Amino acid sequence: MLQLNFLRENKQNIIESLKVKNFDASIIIDQLITLDDNRKSTQQQSDELLARANSIAKEIGMLFKSEKGAEANILKEQSSQIKEETKSLQTTLSDIESDIWKLLVQIPNVPHPSVPNGKSDADNVTIKVVGEIPQLSKNKKPHWDLCSQYQLIDFELGNKITGAGFPVYTNKGAKLQRALIAYFLDKNTDAGYVEYQPPYLVNEASAFGTGQLPDKEGQMYQVTQDNLYLIPTAEVPVTNFFRDVIVKEGEFPIKCTAYTPCFRREAGSYGKDVRGLNRLHQFDKVEIVQVQHPKDSYDTLDVMVSHVASILDELELPYRILRLCGGDLSFTSALTFDFEVYSAGQDRWLEVSSISNFESYQSNRLKLRYKDKNGKNQLCHTLNGSALALPRIFASLIENNQTEKGIKIPKVLQPYCRFDIID
RNA sequence: GGAGAGAUGGCAGAGUGGUCGAAUGCACUGGUCUUGAAAACCAGCGUACAGCAAUGUACCGGGGGUUCGAAUCCCUCUCUCUCCGCCA
Numbered sequence: 001m002l003q004l005n006f007l008r009e010n011k012q013n014i015i016e017s018l019k020v021k022n023f024d025a026s027i028i029i030d031q032l033i034t035l036d037d038n039r040k041s042t043q044q045q046s047d048e049l050l051a052r053a054n055s056i057a058k059e060i061g062m063l064f065k066s067e068k069g070a071e072a073n074i075l076k077e078q079s080s081q082i083k084e085e086t087k088s089l090q091t092t093l094s095d096i097e098s099d100i101w102k103l104l105v106q107i108p109n110v111p112h113p114s115v116p117n118g119k120s121d122a123d124n125v126t127i128k129v130v131g132e133i134p135q136l137s138k139n140k141k142p143h144w145d146l147c148s149q150y151q152l153i154d155f156e157l158g159n160k161i162t163g164a165g166f167p168v169y170t171n172k173g174a175k176l177q178r179a180l181i182a183y184f185l186d187k188n189t190d191a192g193y194v195e196y197q198p199p200y201l202v203n204e205a206s207a208f209g210t211g212q213l214p215d216k217e218g219q220m221y222q223v224t225q226d227n228l229y230l231i232p233t234a235e236v237p238v239t240n241f242f243r244d245v246i247v248k249e250g251e252f253p254i255k256c257t258a259y260t261p262c263f264r265r266e267a268g269s270y271g272k273d274v275r276g277l278n279r280l281h282q283f284d285k286v287e288i289v290q291v292q293h294p295k296d297s298y299d300t301l302d303v304m305v306s307h308v309a310s311i312l313d314e315l316e317l318p319y320r321i322l323r324l325c326g327g328d329l330s331f332t333s334a335l336t337f338d339f340e341v342y343s344a345g346q347d348r349w350l351e352v353s354s355i356s357n358f359e360s361y362q363s364n365r366l367k368l369r370y371k372d373k374n375g376k377n378q379l380c381h382t383l384n385g386s387a388l389a390l391p392r393i394f395a396s397l398i399e400n401n402q403t404e405k406g407i408k409i410p411k412v413l414q415p416y417c418r419f420d421i422i423d
Numbered sequence: 424g425g426a427g428a429g430a431u432g433g434c435a436g437a438g439u440g441g442u443c444g445a446a447u448g449c450a451c452u453g454g455u456c457u458u459g460a461a462a463a464c465c466a467g468c469g470u471a472c473a474g475c476a477a478u479g480u481a482c483c484g485g486g487g488g489u490u491c492g493a494a495u496c497c498c499u500c501u502c503u504c505u506c507c508g509c510c511a
Contacts (some may be wrong), residue, residue, distance in 0.1 A: 026431090044473065048481040054480090057492040060439035072491080246433095359437040365471095376453095377470080 001104050001365050004036055009145065017110045020117055020326035025107060032103050039096045046089040053082045057262035066341075105214075109327055109361040111296075112335035113399055117326025124338065125325065130309070131318030134344045134400045143395040144276035147173065148403060150422050155276070165266065165274070172422045176397075176409070179416035181259050183288040188387055189310050193228045193257035193288055198237035200260055201228040206240040209366050211332055217417050221263045230263035233288035235384050242291055244366045246377060249370050253300060255289040257387070259284065277391035278350065284390040290383045291368065295362065297381035298335075305337050308387050314321040314412040317396055318342040320349065334359045339390065345399030350392040355385030398422070 007014060018025045056079045061092040063072040077392040116125050127308050147153040147335050154172025160168040169177050207213040208227045212220055231237055238256050247254065262285050266274075273279055288307070292300045306320065313321045333356040340349035360379035363369070369377040401408040406423030414420045 042479080047473075050481085051479055053491080057490095058442060060491050070442065076491040123482080376466095396506080 001358075001361065002107055002110070004032060004100070005102065007107075008033055008036070014110055017113075019107065020111045020115055021108055021329060022119065022327055023108055026104045030105055032100060035100050037105070038098065039093065040094060042089055042217040044092050045416065046086055046093060046308045049082050049086045049089065053079055053086070056082070059227060065253075075126060080273060082126055106363075110333050111333075111359065112359050114323070115329060116323060116325045118228050119327040120325075121328045123325040124322040124328055127321050127323050127337075129318075131156065131316070131342075131349055132312070132344050133318050136402065137404075140345055140399070140402060142276065142283075143399050144400050146407065147276070148346070150396065150398075150407065152176070152422065153277070163281070165276065165279070167280065172417075172419065173199070173331045173394075174415070175419070176422075177390060177394065179413050180189055180393060181272060181284060181286060183256060183413060183416050184311065184388055185259055187314075188257035188288055189353050191255075192306055193255040196238060196241075196256055196258040198241075198258050198260060200231055200237075200263075202231055202236055202240065203228060205237060206237045206243070209240045210236045210362065212367065215320060218267060219265055221265060223337045232264050233262050233285060234258040234260040235289060237254055237383060238289045239362060239384065242380075242382075243366045245366075247291065247368075247370045247380065249293065249372065252291070252296065252370070253357070256289045258289075258323065261285075275394045280391055284399065285386055286390075288385050288387045288390060291398060292383060293344055293370070294378070294381045297359065297383060301335065301337075301355065301383055304355050304383060304385050304387075308339055308355060308385060311388060312339065312341065312352075314410070315393070315397065316410045317353075317400065319391070322408075330356065332356075332358050332361050334361070339388075341396045343392070343396040345395075350396060352389050352392045352396075353386040356383060358382045 002014075011029050011033075015025050015029065056075050058382070060072045060075050060079070086300050089353055112357075116123065118124065141149070144155070147155070149358050151171050151174075153170070156169040161168075183194055184237055186237060201223060204213065204227060207217070207220065212229070213231065217229075220232055223227070223230070226323040237260070241256070242254075252257045261282055261353050264280075266279060266281060277283075288299055290304065298373050309319075309321070319339055319341045322338040322340065324333075329336055336354055336356040338351055339353040339355075340351050342348075343350050361383050362382045363379040366382075368380045368382065397410070398407050401410070409417050409420050409422070
């Protein structure tokens, strides 16, 4: 969420910028400023009364020590009265504070000036297209057919033991999956990311820290008995490493990578979008997260984009990079680049990575700060992206590399797979 | 699952009702000394809100209560540790 003082000081700019996200902030910001003014004056009154009560309490203490009980009792009366007065002020204050909070969490992050206008994913701007779209024979197949032909994934078995959206990888399918995870992690650690294996369940505070709660709990699987949530992405546990942390300026950039399964309820999804591997309830992903100094975060975003591009280059997959328009940008992001690979068996582009700069939006909620040169605490910037999400990479790899003789494995994966063809 | 113990500043660790936002040690920062370093010595060193500032207020795991006054007493929740049981 945004800081109230930031809203106060940049009101007009923010209102203008948020129009790109199709969000009208004018009323809500005014409400917030009024509430904040109220908060300040209420707090001042309350602080004043408390200061008086405190000094009286100290006086009473000293009077008792010097055995002047009578005088002390008079002061007790006064103090009790003051306390009565503060009670209602305290109630007002906490009401105001919760009102402020409720409004504040409704305001999305302010988009970066380079975010284009637009209503939906149709308005995203393609900034780069890389690689040749393979020309396959008329007999080309989508990955779900290839999976059963070569016994790579058993969707039916997953249906039986759990339900739709929980595939069972088998044989060379399982090996390819394992190879991809190892390869992605190696690429990331070679680029300086520290590897983590976080928990796959998180507590309420963590789900709240990255913004899954309070609004998006419908997207998460919950273990109600222990009040835990299955992670929808490694972003949740990894970013929460830094909850309530004050880092030293010299520690920037902090770079983390983690492989985790991801669990998403995906309520309401249907149709060709969910066929095969296109959308699952459980899938694997390798995530990269960075904590950065505000002045460097956009350079870092570019570096992360080229890092992911280099992985797709090595996998020899055709891909394009999109700059998300205001309408498609997530609530918390200031600027996002999406990567889509071309899946030639289905003849469509599939999103495989989304790299975002959240600026201080997450940090503010997480209380993730650094001490600047003047010793003052400032909010860090956070960024994250997938490097990469497995299922759609898996799908496009086998679709694009299908031949009469079998599915060819790209060179870079062969040492990890220990085979070069699926036949 | 059963029994017990505990939660205090970056860490360790005092404090069981009255100048306690909190001793002390370590760590850290600045300075003196030194050719440099170490050691020693001096000083500083939590967070948030309000204020130009002085300063004020809140915070000793979370929430609630008792009291003129709570880190300290009471209730409650959460978490951690130890022992026993079970188990990869």
